[in-house]
Structure formats: C-alpha cells, structure tokens
Amino acid sequence: MAKKITTIIPKEEIEKQYHFMQSVQSENERIAASKGKRNAKAFVRTFGCQMNEHDSEKISGMLTSMGYEITDCQEDCDIIVFNTCCVRENAEEKVFGHLGALKGLKRANPDLIIVVCGCMTEQPHIVDEIRKKYKNVDLVFGTHNLHRFPELIYNVMTSRVRTYETSRTDSEVAEGMPVKRDSNIKAWVTIMYGCDNYCSYCIVPYVRGHERSRRPEDILKEIKELQSQGIKEVTLLGQNVNSYGKDLEPAATFAGLLDLICKETDIPRIRFMTSHPKDISPELIDTMAKHPAICDQLHLPVQSGSTRLLEKMNRRYTKERYLDIINNVKKKIPGISLTTDIIVGFPGETEEDFAETLDLVEKVGYDNAFTFIYSKRTGTPAASYPDQVPDDVVKERFDRLLALQNGISRRINDTYEGKIVEVLTEGLSKNNTDRYTGRTGGGKIVNFTAPYDVTGKIVNVKITHIQTWSLEGELIEDEK
Numbered sequence: 001m002a003k004k005i006t007t008i009i010p011k012e013e014i015e016k017q018y019h020f021m022q023s024v025q026s027e028n029e030r031i032a033a034s035k036g037k038r039n040a041k042a043f044v045r046t047f048g049c050q051m052n053e054h055d056s057e058k059i060s061g062m063l064t065s066m067g068y069e070i071t072d073c074q075e076d077c078d079i080i081v082f083n084t085c086c087v088r089e090n091a092e093e094k095v096f097g098h099l100g101a102l103k104g105l106k107r108a109n110p111d112l113i114i115v116v117c118g119c120m121t122e123q124p125h126i127v128d129e130i131r132k133k134y135k136n137v138d139l140v141f142g143t144h145n146l147h148r149f150p151e152l153i154y155n156v157m158t159s160r161v162r163t164y165e166t167s168r169t170d171s172e173v174a175e176g177m178p179v180k181r182d183s184n185i186k187a188w189v190t191i192m193y194g195c196d197n198y199c200s201y202c203i204v205p206y207v208r209g210h211e212r213s214r215r216p217e218d219i220l221k222e223i224k225e226l227q228s229q230g231i232k233e234v235t236l237l238g239q240n241v242n243s244y245g246k247d248l249e250p251a252a253t254f255a256g257l258l259d260l261i262c263k264e265t266d267i268p269r270i271r272f273m274t275s276h277p278k279d280i281s282p283e284l285i286d287t288m289a290k291h292p293a294i295c296d297q298l299h300l301p302v303q304s305g306s307t308r309l310l311e312k313m314n315r316r317y318t319k320e321r322y323l324d325i326i327n328n329v330k331k332k333i334p335g336i337s338l339t340t341d342i343i344v345g346f347p348g349e350t351e352e353d354f355a356e357t358l359d360l361v362e363k364v365g366y367d368n369a370f371t372f373i374y375s376k377r378t379g380t381p382a383a384s385y386p387d388q389v390p391d392d393v394v395k396e397r398f399d400r401l402l403a404l405q406n407g408i409s410r411r412i413n414d415t416y417e418g419k420i421v422e423v424l425t426e427g428l429s430k431n432n433t434d435r436y437t438g439r440t441g442g443g444k445i446v447n448f449t450a451p452y453d454v455t456g457k458i459v460n461v462k463i464t465h466i467q468t469w470s471l472e473g474e475l476i477e478d479e480k
Helices: 011-035 050-065 089-101 103-108 124-133 143-159 204-208 216-228 254-264 282-290 307-312 319-332 351-364 391-414
Strands: 041-046 079-084 113-118 139-141 163-165 186-190 233-237 269-273 297-299 337-344 368-373 420-428 436-439 445-449 458-466 471-477
Touching: 011 050, 011 143, 041 050, 050 079, 050 113, 050 143, 050 186, 050 233, 079 089, 089 103, 089 113, 089 124, 113 143, 124 139, 139 143, 143 163, 186 216, 216 233, 216 254, 233 254, 254 269, 254 282, 282 319, 307 319, 307 351, 319 351, 337 351, 337 391, 351 391, 368 391, 391 458, 420 445, 420 471, 445 458
Parallel strands: 041 079, 079 113, 113 139, 139 163, 186 233, 233 269, 297 337, 337 368, 445 471
Antiparallel strands: 420 436, 420 458, 436 445, 458 471
C-alpha cells in the first residue's frame, strides 16, 4: 500500500473562512444595532481530553474573531457550543442531559444558536438521535470540519436551517486559524491528528480519522510565537505522538521534532502526550535524556498487565516488552515521573488477568494512574466480544487497583519531603487563596507560600508537607 501523504488545506479555503468571520461579525453588529442590545456573547463547554480542550481554544478563537464575547454564563448568551467526547458512555450521557436542559432556554430565546461538535458527532447513530430528539440544536459538525465553523455559523444565522456537516477529510490539516488560549503561562500545541492503531475497545480512530501530521516548520513557527508571548510550558498533543511524521514527505520522527524544538526555541518546559508503547523508540528516550527542557515525565498507557488481554485489545506489545521499555526509561532518566492509563473489566478479564495488572503496577511504581472501567463503544470490535465482566466484579477490582495505586503514589510523594523542587507557578490555589499552586517538571502539584506574586515564574520550593496527590512547601528562591 502506498504511503498516504498529509496535505495542507489550501490557503484560499482558510482565507474564505476569515471572510465568513467578518460576515458573522457584521451580522452580529447589525442585530445588536437593530435591537438596541449589547454585543453578542458565546458559551463554550468542553467534554473530554486535552485534544478537545485545545479544539475548544480554536473554537473560542474563531468566535472572538466573529465578534462574540466568550462568557461563562450560558443563560445570557447568543450561541452555545458543546465540544463533545465519545470515549466513554457517561460522556455522551452528560451531553444529552445538557442538551435537554437547553430546551427551555431555546423556547425563551428562539434566536439562540445551539451547536454540537466534536467526537460524538462523527458517529451516525448519535447524529440521528440529535436530529430526532433535540430539535433545539441548530448546528452539528464533526472533528474534520472544525476549520469550516465560521462558514457553517454564517449559514445558520442567515438561513435559520438546521445544519449537519460531518464529512471526512482524512488527509488534510488546517493551518492559520485563530486560537484563544485559556492560559498565558502554558499552551497546547497539536502536532498530529487521528490514530491508526485501532485498539479493539477504542472509538477514536473512527471519529478522529487517520493519522495526519503537521509540518515541523508550522509547529516550530507556532511555538516561537508562543515563546514571544511569554509562554513558559508547551504540551505537544497527538493521539499517538510516537507515530508523528510517518505521513510527511520527507518523513520525520517525533524524536527529531523534539530535538528541533529544543534547539530552535527557548521554551523552558516541553511536555507531550500521548505515547503508544508499540512505537516508542530508543531515540526518543535518548532525546528526552539529552534536553533539560523536556520534562522528566512520561505518560505511557498500558491498559492491562495481561499479555493475553493486550493481544485481545490489539495493543501490539506484551507485558514483558512494556516492562523492558520502562526499565530503559528509568535507566536513562533517573527520577522520571511515570503515569499511565488502565482499563478494568475488559471483556474476558479473569482474576488471573487482573492479578497481572496489579503485578505490573507494583513493578513499575507509577506516580499516578488514570483508571477506567471498560465502556462498551458501538462500532468497536470489543463491543461484540463475549464474556462481558459483571458490574460487581469490575467495581471490586477497580477499588483494589485504586487502593494499590493510592499507596504507591503516597510512597513516592513521601520521598519529596525536605527536597527542593522547581515549580512553574500557575497562580493562586483555588482551594486556598493565600497560597500559590504549580507543577514540578515531573507533573507533581505543589501548593506553597510566597511573600509576593510569583505567577508565571519558575521558582524553587522546599517541600514541607506531603499529601497523596499534592505537595506542600514554601518559596526559597526567586525566578529561575
């Protein structure tokens, strides 16, 4: 099979979308003048992962360019956007619950535009359900149509016809669309879209499409712009960053991209997620060890410690191979923080399989594990597997795994008492406004006291008290 090469959406198409942004802005100004009302407002709610969060930043950027003021109050706005997730069933149920609650708002304000986009809308049965049951929804579009949002909104505003657009463009990426970032300290940067792994439990390849990498020069340009704005930390995003560059001409590698970013920019901290164990390379580990700017943290989803289940999951590695990777990482990067994803209750999981997972968790010693109960996803192979595990068995196993991981996390955190760590300060703590909060390079949350404002600065903090999920300390040195 010939290699599929990713292309850039033509400049003319992007320019057309900017024209529609101006047209929507003009329409909003006309409506405001005719009704003697205030400027148009928009509410954006995000469900799901970091990719969705960053997509919402793009949506907010386009809305701002269309003349909308982004607000946190959906009761007093002109457009409501739900950017959805479909990785687990409860995420979809939340969206439907919120859509139902909006019916009253729509009756009170018929001019309100309600939009549903994101991963959920790439599933035909979901679009059908919205079409039939939620007639208050004006616009539905998919993950591949994000760049066309301004044109779609203009059409809805001027025609008042319910619109559905989920056509797929699996070989293109859009560059140059506006972004309204949630932070002036940290930033997401997408380096690739889609996934080609087709794990048997996962819906992502079906809703995000094939892997499509951005060009290194476009990524580097974006990061340099962020650096000029004072951003201190960049997180590179992809469903599987280790596959980066295979679809480019000439081909590139993720390790090579990281090396380029570290050499060509002065961003103090660089993170990335998510990595797939089957594709992680010795070159990547060596690159992480070589560059101080790359944070000493690796999120490497294992999903199960049972080689038998890993094969059923189509993960394409064994428990032994995974542990070999971890041992190499620990050898090359001593003190690295390790995190993972684990599924409990995958179809056919036996007590012996689960024991293998507990054994792996003990051997690796994760700083944190994101644990999930298996969620059947329509359209995935695992949805039709026999031997679905009873709910009570899954719950009992989940609790045991959580107790084990909590103990490991606490033991690791205990080793930080009295240590001095570098913290990127994100601002005042939400729970204690006389203390600042931030994260170490390894991703540890640190709450600490400081005699003056250190927001946005990388500072040295001495750890004085330990919690299971966070560290407490005091500032001992000014900005690094």
